[in-house]
Each structure stands twice: as C-alpha cells, then as structure tokens.
Amino acid sequence: MSALEIRNVRKTFGDTEVLKEISLAIDSGEFLILVGPSGCGKSTLMNAIAGLEPVTAGEIHIGGEDVTWRTPAERDIAMVFQSYALYPSMTVRQNIAFGLEMRKVPKAERDQAVERVADLLQISQLLDRKPSQLSGGQRQRVAMGRALAREPQIYLFDEPLSNLDAKLRVEMRTEIKKLHQRLGTTIVYVTHDQIEAMTLADRIAIMRDGHILQLGTPDEVYNDPADMFVAGFMGSPAMNFLSASLEGGPGEYRVRVETEGAQAPLVLPWPVERETEALASQVGRPVTLGLRPEHFSEEDERLGDQAEGTRFEATTTVVEPTGADTLLQVRLSGVEATVRLGPKSRIKAGDRIALRVDMSRAVLFSTEDESRLA
Template identity: 60%
Template sequence: MAALTIDNVEKSYGQAKVLKGINIAIDQGEFLILVGPSGCGKSTLMNSIAGLEEVTGGRILLGDEDVTHASPKDRDIAMVFQSYALYPNMTVRENIAFGLEIRKMPKKEREEEVQRVSTLLQIEHLLDRKPANLSGGQRQRVAMGRALARRPRLYLFDEPLSNLDAKLRVEMRTEIKKLHQRLGTTIVYVTHDQIEAMTLADRIAVMKDGELLQLDTPQEIYDNPVNQFVAGFMGSPAMNFMSVVLVKNGEGYGVEFIDGNGQKIILPMPQTMDLSAHVGKTVTLGLRPEMITDPVPHKENMDTVVSVDVKVEVIEPTGADTMVVTEVNGVEVNCRVNPRYPVKPGEVASLMFDMSKAVLFDTQTQARIDV
C-alpha cells in the first residue's frame, strides 16, 4: 500500500478548474517534489493533501485510510511553510514543544523529543532564543524541528527555502537531503526551483495549468521529457530548441539547418530512431547545452557527433565552464565549453554537436515525437 495516494483529484473555484484529475502514488519513505510555474496548481494540491482545501472530486488516501474529507488535525500530517510560521513570543524550545503539548504529551517525553530534534538539526544552542533573534536559516531549522517532533506519517514542505539567500538555500538543501536519508520519512515538497527538484527528489511531478504532465525520476525527466514544456522547464540553462527539417541521412535520419557561415549542415539522429513518418517535415530539435561543446578528442569518431562552425554572440564565464551564446536558424542557442577554449564574441568558432541525446518535438502540439 502506498504511503499517499492521490486518486483523480480535482479542484474547482466556480467555473475555473485548478486541478484536473491528478493521479500520484507515493511509496513509504519516498521524496516527491511538485514543480511547475506559478499558478500551475502545485500549492493547491499540497493544501488539498493537508486538508486546508476541500477537493471537488477524487480521493486522497494516507496508507489505506481515506482522508479526503478529514479535518487537517485528523490527517497525521506535518507541514513546513514558506513563511516559517513561528510563534514570535515563544522560545525555540517552546515553538518545537507546542504541538506536543496540544496533544497532551507528558512533560518529560516532550523535553526528550525537543532534545532529540534539536540535536538532529544542530540547534541545541538556540533553544532559549526567540525567533526575532534567529537568522533565516535558523528559523527554517526551527520550523522543520516543530514538524519533526510530531513524527507524523507524512511531511509536507511548501517552498521552505524560497525566503533564503542563494548560499543558504544550497546549504539547507543539503541539510534536507541528509535529514531524509537519515530518517527515511515520506515527504511531498513544493518548489518552483527546478535545481531544488533535481537535487532532492526521488521522483518529480511536473505540473502545468492544473495537469500532471510527467511523473518520473529526475534523470528520466531530464533525459526523456514528454513534451517541450517539460524539456524547457527542467535543466539550467534550459534545453535549446531549434526549428529544423528532418531528412534522410544515408541509412538513417538527420536534421538540417544553416551554420554560421551560411552553409547547410545535417546533424545525424541516433540510429535507433525510426523517423520515416516525419521526413521532409519541420520539427523542433531539443539539445541540452552540455551536448554542444568545444571539440574533444574522445568524441571525434562517434556517429552522432558533428563539428559545426557557429558565430559567437556572447560569452559568459562561470569558472568551471564558459557558456557560449550563438545563433542557429534564427534562435539563440546556449553551449557549454571548456573555459580555456579560445572563443570571442563576433568570431566564428568550431563547436561539437553531440546528437546522442537529441530529442524531437512536434512543432504544432509540442509533444515529444515518440520513437
């Protein structure tokens, strides 16, 4: 039995459908992340799981118990909010213990639980401080501690790191990952940050306009997106999209476009692909920046690799890599090259296009062309 089952859940406000038949099953100990742009329905789904929103269709089960219409207090769920929601007049110790006190836990057991949680989160030295005297990261740990002290069946995290600065976000992301590995808790986590999703999740649910577009492991979603939206949403920098014509290329297939010197170039598609139904048609090629690089010797003899001359528009050094922005068929394309590769804006550079992980999309529907 799944730890959490979301069975055809719908939510409407009048005529506006916010959730359109969501189906997700989460195993015990799994870390699921809901991602999508603002307004996609991910927070509404989270609130529906918590019981803060009443669904208009479908069921929500915790284990084998139907909690669709149960009140929040009867769902055995702990939630960590974006705003931390700490009581300002209480110390850290009192904030963590408050929920346990409401549940009539004996004082000695409460103190032991507060000590356990504060040690786990390394906030023992903060127990007598009030929230006003804590940093953002410390407040977030206290909010997590309050949730962990309850030992519920399910934890919900609603964009818990969005109020933190970039460095602290990375640190807290690591802490949450460690925490999950140590405790093996079941977590549903909402974020709009796809880096957060890729690094933390066992599985990712990508949502748009109230619909679940894809539910899979981070790597599978990154390598095999079901449509152009998912492909563009996951990954940083985003996947490149180029309008190309599909052509026959020897025994296989290729895509045709114009290089930086105005020459027609054919990039070979992997031999495993049967694309006969699309020959002669304009399609959208999806290729991630790390598949367009400076020439590297170990790839020179690969069937799916072609060197292409491109005009360099912009270079963006990042330390470990240099991002090169060029133009292919009238669209900007991001490429990831070695920082020592000599490229300058305005010059034509030779870059290696590795098509081994290329994906194609229908230009009208933006759906992945299945192969």
C-alpha cells in the first residue's frame, strides 16, 4: 500500500496553472525528493500535500485514505519549514510538545515524547531555551524534533537546509539521512539543490512548469535522464551539451562533432547496445550530444590503442583544481566543455592535451524539442 498517492492533482491561481495533472505514489518508508528550479510548483505541491493550499482538481490519499478535503491537522503529517517556524515565545520543550498538547495528549506522555525526541536529536541540554538563544543548526534540530514528536505517517521537509551555511548543511544532510535510515519514516522533501536530491533520495521527482518531468531513483535520473532539462539540472558541474549530427545507420551510428579551428571533426561511434528506434529518423539531422564531465579522461600513452573510447585533442582554457578533482574547460564544438580529471593532473591553462571520451554512458537529444533520443 502506498503511503502517499497523488492522483491528477491540478492547482490554478487565477489564470496561471501552477500544477498540471500531477500524479505520483510513494511507498511507506520511502524518501521522495521534489526538485526543480524556483517557480516549478514543487512548494505548491508540498503545500497541497500538507493541506495548506486546497487543490483545484484531483485527489490526495495518505495511508489509503482520501484526505483531499481534510484540514492539515487531520492529515497525520508533520512539516519542517525552511525558516524553521519555531514558536518564538515558547521554550524548545514547549515547541516540541505543542502539537501533542493541541491533540490533547496527557502531560506524562508529552514529556516522554519530548525526552525521546531530544535524545534522538541530541538536544536534551537545549530543552529550556528559547529559539532565539539557539544557533541555526540547533533550530533546525528543534524543528525536526517538533515533527518527530508526533510520529505522523508522513514527514514533509520544505527546503530545510537552505538557511544553513555550507558546512552545516552537509552535516545536517547526513544527519537527516541517518535519521531516515534509523526510523524508516516516509519523507517528502522539497529542495532546489540537486546535490541534496542525489544524496538523500530513494526517488527523485524533477519538476518544471507544474509538470513532473521524471520520477526515478538518483541513478536513473543521473544516468538515464528523460530529457535535456533533467540532464542539465542534475549533476554538478552540469552535463556538456555539444551540437552534433547523426550519421550512419542501424548497427553503425556515428555522432559527428565539429571541433575548433582546422581540426578534423570528431566522429564518435554510437554504442550498438544503446541504439533506439528513434535514431533512424534523425540521421543527417542536428542532434545534441550530452556528455558528463566524468565521461572524459586523460589519454594514457602507455595504454596506446588499448584504451577505451575515442581519442581527440583540445586546448584547455581554464583549469580549476578542487582538491579532489581537477576541472578543465576545453574548447569543443564551438562551446566550452567541462572535463573532470584526477587530482594528479599537471595541466595548465593554454595547454594542448589529448583526451579520451567514453561513449558508453553518453546520451543523445533531439535539438528541436530537447527530448531524449538514445
């Protein structure tokens, strides 16, 4: 049985359609992340699940019950907000217990719940403080504690880490993941940060303009994106999109990429096992080749022709060492392409270098409508 099921939900504000026929279902214990650029409708969808915004059409089921027209309080959900939304005049203890108090849970049970949650999140020493006396990370913990105290069926997280600084954000991310693994809770989590989405989610729903473009595991959306938007949105540095043309026929398709200057064009054989029906109609037409930075590698002279992939040469324009990797910008096909190499690379800007490209995970899009071809 699915913990949450959304059926054909639509939401309009006046003439603007914010959610267009959204349907999805998640299982109990699953961690779903809604990700997308601002204005894509992900927060509206979350508010609709929470019952804070009535939907225009469609149904929402939680734990098998139709809750479409129930109030937020009647839906058995808890929410963690971006601004934490802690009640400023109450102590941490009162904040955590407030939801239980409103539900007329006896005092002894409330105290027990507070103790349990405080132990779990290691905030026992903060219980008698006011929110204004806490740091950002501590407030975040309290906000999570308030949600956990009620033990609802579904937890909603609305960009919970956006207000934290970079280091704390990574820490809290790990913390949330641990918590989810330990408690096996069902979580719907909204973020615009694709790294958060990749690291936390069991499944990711990528949204744009009120549609869900793709719903899949992090591996699926990263390696098998539904279209060019998803491919470009997931992954950092972003996927390289190269203008190319398709040649050949079934069994021997080739992608031809023009390189800079008087160089011979780069002709990349398309892996046979990744051929699709859609390719046939695109022969001789412009297509977009999607290559992730890690699909490139530095030519290893010792391997010679034994090495996998196609060899080509390019001029580096920028070198960005990040410590763990070195990112290069090279000129290719009229655009700068990002290449991710190992940290030992000694390349300097302006160097002419030999690279190999691994086509086994490359993706091909139609230039016209940005849909996935292969």
